[in-house]
Amino acid sequence: MPYEIPAIVQDRVSPRAREYLKKIEHFVETECIPADEVYEAQVSKDPSLRWKSYPPIIDELKKKARAQGLWNLFLSKTHYTQGAGFTNLEYGLMAEILGRSHTGSEAMNCSAPDTGNMEVLAKYGNDAQKKEWLEPLLDGKIRSAFLMTERYAASSDAKNINMKMRIEGDTIVLNGTKWWSSGACDPRCAVYITMTKTENNISTDAFKQQSVVIVPANTPGITVLRPLHVYGYDDAPHGHAEVRFVNVRVPKSNLVLGEGRGFEIIQGRLGPGRIHHCMRSIGAAERGLDYMIARVNDPNRRTFGKLISEHGTIRTWIAESRIQIDSCRLLVLNAADKIDRIDAKAALKEIAMAKIVVPRTVIDVLDKAIQAHGAGGICQDFPLARMWAGIRTLRIADGPDEVHLAQMGRNENTRAAEIVKRHEAQEKKREELFRLYKIEGRSQL
Numbered sequence: 001m002p003y004e005i006p007a008i009v010q011d012r013v014s015p016r017a018r019e020y021l022k023k024i025e026h027f028v029e030t031e032c033i034p035a036d037e038v039y040e041a042q043v044s045k046d047p048s049l050r051w052k053s054y055p056p057i058i059d060e061l062k063k064k065a066r067a068q069g070l071w072n073l074f075l076s077k078t079h080y081t082q083g084a085g086f087t088n089l090e091y092g093l094m095a096e097i098l099g100r101s102h103t104g105s106e107a108m109n110c111s112a113p114d115t116g117n118m119e120v121l122a123k124y125g126n127d128a129q130k131k132e133w134l135e136p137l138l139d140g141k142i143r144s145a146f147l148m149t150e151r152y153a154a155s156s157d158a159k160n161i162n163m164k165m166r167i168e169g170d171t172i173v174l175n176g177t178k179w180w181s182s183g184a185c186d187p188r189c190a191v192y193i194t195m196t197k198t199e200n201n202i203s204t205d206a207f208k209q210q211s212v213v214i215v216p217a218n219t220p221g222i223t224v225l226r227p228l229h230v231y232g233y234d235d236a237p238h239g240h241a242e243v244r245f246v247n248v249r250v251p252k253s254n255l256v257l258g259e260g261r262g263f264e265i266i267q268g269r270l271g272p273g274r275i276h277h278c279m280r281s282i283g284a285a286e287r288g289l290d291y292m293i294a295r296v297n298d299p300n301r302r303t304f305g306k307l308i309s310e311h312g313t314i315r316t317w318i319a320e321s322r323i324q325i326d327s328c329r330l331l332v333l334n335a336a337d338k339i340d341r342i343d344a345k346a347a348l349k350e351i352a353m354a355k356i357v358v359p360r361t362v363i364d365v366l367d368k369a370i371q372a373h374g375a376g377g378i379c380q381d382f383p384l385a386r387m388w389a390g391i392r393t394l395r396i397a398d399g400p401d402e403v404h405l406a407q408m409g410r411n412e413n414t415r416a417a418e419i420v421k422r423h424e425a426q427e428k429k430r431e432e433l434f435r436l437y438k439i440e441g442r443s444q445l
């Protein structure tokens, strides 16, 4: 069934984006999904090569995708000039289709963390930084990592980030340990966008003590200590690295935007990226639902005299999954639309809602799909367990749910004074109406 654009955003999707959606869907369904298992099989099993090579099929996919113009679709035309010319909303629809496949995003140079890093460089980098790092990233020649989280700091509060940055003349010296640096194990990863804490000129403003520095991955003093596992998956060749910096020296010109501007940059970085994660997750949920429907209708797997799909509980799971997926999609597209119409800062609430609701909901859809497969759903014969593991991490990655909920709760709570005032005015009016119509007694609001 071809991808159906939700009715409420029909008039916000250009004819060109519609054309691309068709092309992307065709490419993902006919090239990427069949290549997913080949990719897995081509990841080297030899421990000495596992992090030194990458599956050759990805280069073939990239070549084919690029030849069809399916490249750098993510940089929205509302805020950038370097992308393929789509809005965040249009790319959101595309990201959903990419999310059906493990290789889809990378094939079209749209995978995290490169997308967020390219946004940082495009938005905040100077001309020299763009030339040196943005151009090869846009070209898909190198990959990158984003190094913020630290092993020894509770990093959901970014004020705790503690990698020491000392400026000595024209040089920046960095010391500290990062972890969960996604992509830093990949042999193609050439650059780290690194969040640091300044040692000179410390501002009294806690939000002006951090800086973002561009660090070439091959700088002396850097050691990739180990890949971390996600529920047992090492996600090779991409990986999530623990990285140690000992007296790492880079030119001062590698500072992005300026000393103490780190918060500004990371806040600008995370908005659209969260939308991309959400939409890819929805694509994974759709794939999970497809798997569930196919499995429960398998005529060879009847139980108690019926197809599994003929049991009422299973029909309910299918219906619930459809409702969950479709409602999540609307939430994310609403956030994407607000980013397009204003910017990511204005859409903070909508982005946070999507970031909280979508992974939880998609986990639930995938869990039902796994359950409907019986023991098969848990094992490597289906992509469901792996998808579940990946999406479960989104409740922590880019900031845990609790932090977003705390912020949303705090903002929502600021409405208290206005609500009380409005209620008092309504009560006053109600009392007047009671007197006018001579109604006895009064009900409490």
Ligand SMILES: Cc1cc2nc3c(=O)[nH]c(=O)nc-3n(C[C@H](O)[C@H](O)[C@H](O)COP(=O)(O)OP(=O)(O)OC[C@H]3O[C@@H](n4cnc5c(N)ncnc54)[C@H](O)[C@@H]3O)c2cc1C
Pocket (backbone or CB within 6 Å): 113, 145, 146, 147, 148, 149, 150, 153, 154, 155, 156, 157, 179, 180, 181, 182, 183, 230, 240, 393, 396, 397, 398, 399, 400, 402, 403, 406
């Ligand atoms: C698969 C994966 C990929 C990742 N990729 C990257 C990457 O590429 N680059 C990078 O820099 N980081 C990355 N991360 C790290 C991620 O961003 C951090 O793990 C996250 O920000 C939380 O930081 P922390 O682990 O230090 O948790 P902590 O800060 O120690 O928090 C622990 C827990 O405390 C609770 N908590 C915290 N604050 C509050 C609050 N206000 N109210 C209630 N409870 C609270 C939450 O339950 C939270 O999970 C990745 C993580 C995963 C799992």
